[in-house]
Structures are given as C-alpha cells and as structure tokens.
Amino acid sequence: MSVALAGLVLLSAASLVVGVAELDTNVLLHSRVPRTLALVLAGSALAVSGQIMQLLTRNVFVEPSTAGTMEFATAGLLVSTLFFPGAPVVVKMCFGAVAALIGTAIFLRVLAAVPLKDMLVTPLVGMMLGGVVSAGVTFVAYRADLVQSLSSWTTGDFSAVLAGRYELLWIAGALTLLAALLADRFTVAGMGEAFTTNLGLDHRRTVMIGMGVVAVVSATVVVTVGALPFLGLVVPNIVRNTIGDNCRRAVPWVAVMGAGFVLACDLVSRLVIHPFEMPIGTVMGVVGALAFLVILLRGRR
Template identity: 60%
Template sequence: MLAVASLFFGVSDVSLSALWSEGADGRTAQILLVSRLPRTLALVLAGAGMAVAGLVMQMLVRNRFVEPSTVGTMEAASFGMLLIALFAPDLPVIGKMLVASLFALAGTALFLQLLRAVPLRSIVMVPLIGILLSGVIGAVTTFFAYRYDLLQSLNAWTTGDFSIVLRGRYELLWISGVMVLATYFVADRLTVAGLGKDFATNLGVNHRRVVALGLVIVSLVSAAVLVSVGVIPFLGLIVPNVVSLVAGDNVRRTLPLVALLGAGLVLACDIVGRIVIYPYELPIGATMGVIGSACFLYLLLRSRARVA
C-alpha cells in the first residue's frame, strides 16, 4: 500500500484519470515511468537492504545496538568516496561502489578488531565504541573535504535523499536486493554464528567464513546505498529490534519480516518528507534521523532498565 501511495505523492500531479486521458505517451505516464516508479523501487531496495544489513551486523557482533551507520561502516565508505573524488573523479559508478565497498569492509573489520581488544563489561559499550570510531573516521573525512574544498560534495553523499532518483540512476540498488536473497540462503549459518564462535564450531560451522561473508554483504549493501542515495541512519538498528521482539532471533524466519518492515519504514518516512513542507521535500536522512535517534535512546534506556 505504501509503495502504491508513493507513486502518486509529489509536486507533479499523477492520477489514474490523467494516465487514462493522456495515454502511454503523455506527460503523466513519463513522470510515472522516469521518476516515480524508479524512486519507489529505490526506496524498497534501499530500505530492505539496509534493514537486512543491520540484522546481519547484529548477529555477527552479538549485540542489538549496532548497525552500519553506528559502527563506522558508512563513514569509512564515505571516506572512500572522498578519495575517489580526489584521485579518480571520472571513475564509473560501479567502480565507485566497489572502492566504497572495500573501505566499508575495512571500517567494519576495524570495529570488530576494537571489540576484541577492549574488555566489554556492558552491552552499551559496543555501540559507544562504534559511535566513537564513526566520529573519528568522520572527522578525518571532514578535514580532508575541507582541505580540498569538497565539503558540499561530502554533505551531498552523506545526506540520504531520494529526490535525485531517476531512471538510470538507481539500478545499482538491485545489488541490495541480490544481497538480501544471498542472506536468506545463508540464514541458518548466520543464526548459528550469532550464538558464538565456540558453539558454531561445535556444530561444524566455519565461524570465520560466515563472519567474512556477513561483512561482505554488509559492505556491498552499504556502499550501494551510499553511492545511490546517501546515508539512511538508524534503519538497520530499529527494524531488526522491532522484529526480534515479535518473532525471535531465527534469521531465516525473521529476515522476510525485516526486509518488509525496512522497506515500509523507508517508504513511510519518504512520503512524510514530501508532505511536511510541500511543495518542497525533507530528505529522508532528516526524517529517519529523528525517528531513529529517538528509538535508539529508547532501546538503550529500556535495556539498562532491564539490567538494573
């Protein structure tokens, strides 16, 4: 229902009566095919991909308070994009995505190494370490962007915004859809890996390979979303936690619900952004940031209250 509604919300009037009267070659049909339909598909793919990436990250780290935008993954990918702008600005979009994926993979691996080196006496320490790492990487990226007069470009990359999506500029997000399917095929192994290295090894699962595969999935999804539409904060944090409260922690059972709720939440936030200051738009990074930060604080306080 939200996807159908997304096709008809916007500044330009798109209605069934206009489509019928103007025909397939009319202006309304062109707006629908060139702008509204690609935007809706991008919302669904990005929302499902980032929600599933958050689920994978939480299973690998065994902590419910992490996701790509809070552990340095997106910040590392942004740093990779900045280096591309400095040294290879003419690189094709797929090349930019691959470079951003490598940096995202490196940033996530660095986060995991920090977790192994720091004694974790509280579950809250994990997201705090991730936020600190994100801040350090973000500060380095901002410094170089300021030094080379690329702050505006950096803000454009890191602000989630679907208003720029047109036919021919969103197809990279299909990689997110492929990664969601790949996650479903290895869902059982991710579930076992989420129980711990020793337990997974006793069951015959190669824990290191599963972790590596999970990191690749998270990195590819994060890079594809960043290159296409920017950062969508807290999405991978909220959705898996909500689904976990209802359906438990079995990845194979919860993954379709996570993907569906992630797509629906992104669609809803994007529609709200189109309505609030009509005929202008709020970028989804703003609406999702407000909702996500409030939910993040609620989950942290709820967890600490349960521990107490």
C-alpha cells in the first residue's frame, strides 16, 4: 500500500505542474488543485462503485458503464434539462441519481429473468440495455437541440474543472468512505441471498444500499465531468487478481489505484497532443477496452 500511495502522490504532483498556462498561485489554487482533487475523487469513487457492483451481481465483468447505469444517469440529466432548465446542478444530480437507480433495478430485474449460463451474458445484457437507452436519449436530445449538452455528459473531460465547479464530487468521496465502512456487508451479500439471510443480514436492504451508492456516484461524476468508461471494470479486477475478493481489504487498494489510473490517463490526454488536450474519456475508452479484452481472454483460459 505504501508503494501505491507513493505512486498516487507522484501522479498528483505531476498533475499540478503539467499544463499550458504558466504556473502561479492563482492558476494553482483555482485550476490545478481543483482538477487534481476532482480526478482523485472521481477515480476512487467510480472504481469502488465497480467493485460493489461486481460483488453484488457476482460477476467480474459488471460496472456502471457495462450495466446501463451511466446511460440511465444521462437520461435523468436530460429530463431535468428539458423540464427544469434553470435548476441548480444539485437538482440535476438528483434526477440523474434517481434515473441511475431505476436503471440499475431494471438491469437486476432483467438478470433475474434471463438464464445466465455464461458470465459474459450479464455485461452483454447491460450493454444492450444501455445501448437502447443511449439511442433514445440521443434522439430526444437531437429533437430538443441538446446534443452539445449530451456530448458533455457522455464524454469524460476535466478541462473545464475549476474552483466552484467540482465540489459535488465530495459527495462521491463521502460515499466511497461509506462503502469502506459497509465493506463486510457487501462481501457477505455477494455470497448469495440464502447465505446472507443465514447470517442474519437483510440481503435486499444491503443490495439496495450498495446500488444506491453506485447510482449517486455515477450521477455525480456524470453531471460534473462526464462518463469515465471501464474504470470500475479494470481496477477492481486488477486488485482482485492480486489480493483476493475480501471487500474490506480491497477497498483501499481499489480507491488508490482508481485515482492513480484516472490521473495517469489525464496526464496522457494533456500531453499526447500538447499544447492541446483530448478528452480523458477517449484515453480511458482505449485503455479500458484493451484491458477488458485481456481480462476476458484470461477468464476464457
């Protein structure tokens, strides 16, 4: 853990000094520090959310971007923009969280009705569900002339993060701490309803708490910086292959490595076409897709 923390500190320091503008106190306090904090909070929260979803669904290929959760959160943001265009960001986040929770419940309901003979069926169901929702959201956004807003929600980008425009992510950070406190419950719930009930734990309530954490984190990240694909898939699987499935032991590792992964991808996005910058969602999509294929092939073997 000390090595992982040291790596996180080095990546954070690099994030503070890399950029086009000349570094001074004003740039540091109003741009670089908020951006680095946003990267750490979003990365750790989404990575832990992926771990929770994988435990509760008992499938290592599930995370918010492969379960339709991100797409439903985007749909909630679109609804709030259509009917309450002047609403504060917190209200939009609430719409996104409710929609994400509904979408996750639909995903779990579909899984309960589909015979799962292969682990790959679960993420395929989630991707198909997310694709249908995404298509509908894109159509509505096009008719309402909100395609630009939709693009900002579906593509992760930290370039616009400034002081006063990222603070909602502290909610995601607080929920990450809550997940760490409830780690043992999530570990037990991941062993099945019968086993959980025999130990005197309410399985349904635990699953609802876990999915509620995932929904709020997803909505908070989407409304603040956009979607970050594959983060909750790659990091928990790397940690699982290293230290095992115990949630309490793995949560700190997942949080630190998730933050480090996002910081590293952000540095790549800022340097690859310097002095310009590409969206971090593009970099994470490429890296995450390659990592997903590696995990998939290893699982097949």
